[in-house]
Amino acid sequence: MMGRFAPLRGETLTLSSSIKMVDGYTMPRFGIGAWDMRGAECKQALLNAFDKVGYRHVDTARYYKCEAECGQAVRECSVPRSQLFYTTKVYLNELGGGAKTRAAVEDSLAVAGLEYLDLVLVHAPDGGTQFRLDSWATLSELVEEGKVRSLGISNFGTHHIEELINSKPKVLPVCNQIECHPFFAQKEVRTASEKHSIIVQAYCPLARGQYYGDATLGKVAKETGKTEAQVMLRWLVQHGIVALPKSSNPKRQAENAECLSFELSDEQMKELDSLDRGDKGWVEVQTQSQHCK
Structure with a gap:
């Protein structure tokens, strides 16, 4: 299945290439994750990514404890703020709606030193229906106030997506951030997301x-003259999925971005599609939240 947000065959892609979201704003097709980056390392890694490699999209979270450094990099780099896309996430301990959830987002703004957040995600769906809907209602108020531009979800399963959409929210979710790679393809969740114009x-x-050394992955890498990592990232790109690899290594940042400069054939895509192991393929424990009630 090629996603509804997939690029056209032969389309030239760069780190500035974007997808139009359901709310009218645009999201860069490729980004850099800030998970497990701390202090000066985090700031320097992002400055390199923005100024030297050309990244325009950074993904962080309150749980990551690096919003200050991410915000510093956004403010101090040579790229205009309007050209950068900044995402953070609110975790379960600050969700549930009301003053606690509002304070979390306002703190993220203050800590990062930004006037607005491009995207705020509900980090996980745990907590029950009312908990989720109350969280969304408060976050929607912050969109209406201009503090946040877009809202999204993370680790949401198909039933969580339908629940939110059926509640007829004032602000529609623009994306669902999930673990996804050829060995855990998430076809059902991707289909449910894209059905409602939600970018994955x-x-x-x-x-x-974990899967480096797989025979099929290695075969495609050899055929294309690319690394296994670049092949995995390109598989996502061609499915219209926004990949967010984390790297503080300048060389690796550039290598990851090279996935935008080549194409996989239809046959190679099918071979990689065949690697899906379903729920046996996931590597991140938070993924289990997709199955919560």
């Missing part, structure tokens, strides 16, 4: 290297 973002897009 992929965290752990390289499965932490």
Whole structure:
């Protein structure tokens, strides 16, 4: 299945290439994740990504404890703020709606030193129906106030997506960030997301290297003259999925971005599609939240 947000065959892609979201704003097709980056390392890694490699999209979270450094990089780099896409997430301990959820987002703004957040995600669906809907209602108020531009979800299963859409929210979700890679393709969740014009973002897009050495992956890498990581990332790109690989290594940042400069054939895509192991393929424990009630 080629996703509804997939690029055209032969389309030239760069780190500035974007997808139009359901709310009218645009999201860069490729980004860099800030998970497990801390202090000066985080700031320097992002400055390199923005100024030297050309990234325009950074994904962080309150849970990551690096919003200050991410915000510093956004403010201090040479790229105009209007050309950068900044995402953060609110975790379960600050969800549930009301003053607690509002304070979390306002703190994210203050800590990062930004006037607005491009995208705020509900980090996980745990907590029950009312908990989720109350969280969304408060976050929607922050969109209406201009503090946040777009809202999204993360680790949401198909039933969570339908629940939110059926509640007829004032603000529609623009994306669902999930673990996704050839070995955990998430076809059902991707279909449910795209049915409602929800872009799929992929965290752990390289499965932490767990599947490097797979025969099929290696075969395609050899055929294309690319690394296994680049092949995995390109598979996501061609499915219209926004990949968010994390790297503080300048060379690796550039190598990851090279996935935008080549194409996989239809046959190679089918071979990679065949690697899906279903729920046996996931590597991140938070993925289990997709199955919560």
